[in-house]
Amino acid sequence: MSVIRSVVAGCGSYLPENVVTNRELEERVDTSDEWIIERTGIRQRHIAADGEMTSDLALKAARRALEDAGMTADDIDLIVLATATPDQTFPATATRVQAALGMTKGAAFDVQAVCSGFIYALTTADNFIKAGQAKNVLVIGAETFSRILDWEDRTTCVLFGDGAGAVVLTAHEGTGENTDRGILTSHLHSDGRYNDLLYVDGGPSSTRSTGYLRMKGPEVFRHAVKNLADVVGESLEATGLTADDVDLVVPHQANKRILDGTAKKLGIDPDKIVVTVHEHANTSAASIPLALDSAVKAGRIERGDIVILEAMGGGFTWGACLLRW
Structure with missing residues (x-):
């Protein structure tokens, strides 16, 4: 097909x-x-x-x-x-x-x-x-x-x-098979019950101001590792692939401990995880494409490779895209 x-x-x-x-x-x-x-x-x-x-x-x-x-x-x-x-x-x-x-x-x-x-x-x-x-x-x-x-x-x-x-x-x-190039599957999630763990305390309709970022770090960490591992697993299941098939993971660059914890939970070799957080800290929506571009320029991704992109943010929101390069 x-x-x-x-x-x-x-x-x-x-x-x-x-x-x-x-x-x-x-x-x-x-x-x-x-x-x-x-x-x-x-x-x-x-x-x-x-x-x-x-x-x-x-x-x-x-x-x-x-x-x-x-x-x-x-x-x-x-x-x-x-x-x-x-x-x-x-x-x-x-x-x-x-x-x-x-x-x-x-x-x-x-x-x-x-x-x-x-x-x-x-x-x-x-x-x-x-x-x-x-x-x-x-x-x-x-x-x-x-x-x-x-x-x-x-x-x-x-x-x-x-x-x-x-x-x-x-x-x-x-062809519709997992051998195709391109995005093979995407999975998005959110859970608004966790607003108070990571948010900005301002906005046009509430304070008429921009506000500042507020976060309860330890709680966010616990949710991040579980949610990210779950959504990556969901992506692999949807495509009939396993962790062993993954060539590279390009995660949201929030915290090295979250990256390490997620890799361990999934059983993915840490060498397959792109880490750039030391260079630019957490850049929110910019962090995955920054890390992806870094990996491409370093020659870490070759045509045909299986690549997973994953992230979690305030809301909570989280998701993953699995693609073949």
Whole structure:
């Protein structure tokens, strides 16, 4: 049976020039380089410059992804941008990227699922392609989380950074078997009962302000390991594959301990887990495409490889995409 598959045609990423190390944070809050590394694996984060917006980061990543795919904005039918830190309440940040690229056809919109945002955006784009409503889709994850951090809260401000990553998905014909290239399965979940474990204490309809990120770290950690292992298992079962078939896992880069715990629970070799959290901290919706681009540029992914992308974020939201490169 012939089916339409969404294949990754190109990827790109961008990190702001300003790097803030753990040592520098020691001068601002009661923390230490050793404490941060031991508990999170983070060594530094990139912070957007004054006047540098989420759309600016997204645009640079998007242009690199288009170049990698050998495409221009004229080839793109749709932009789906995942972010929890938009330039404005409205319009969508995706439309600002659309305008900057010179793209005047198709559509552009944002998706908000916090750290799971890129998985949600990728799944949305895949469904547009499978429905025949788009052939080439630009999927972006971009964040300026530094703008919603309480820089006096040492439990959160050391964990996050700014950045953007993007991929171009393109339609290919497949057979419907797990030997096809492209996205083979996607699984999304949410559970709003856990709002108070990871949230921002502001918003247009509540406080008329942006607010700051608040988190109960130990509780989030426990849910993350279980939920991520479950959704990866769900993806493998849906495709008839096993953990041994997986060539690479590209997880949301939140915390090295979460990455290690998830790999152990799944029985996946730690060497198959892409880890970049030490370089840029938690960049929310941007972290998976940042890690993916890093892996591609390092030659860690070859055509035909089975790759799993997985994430969990505030809401709670979580999900996974399994694809053959």
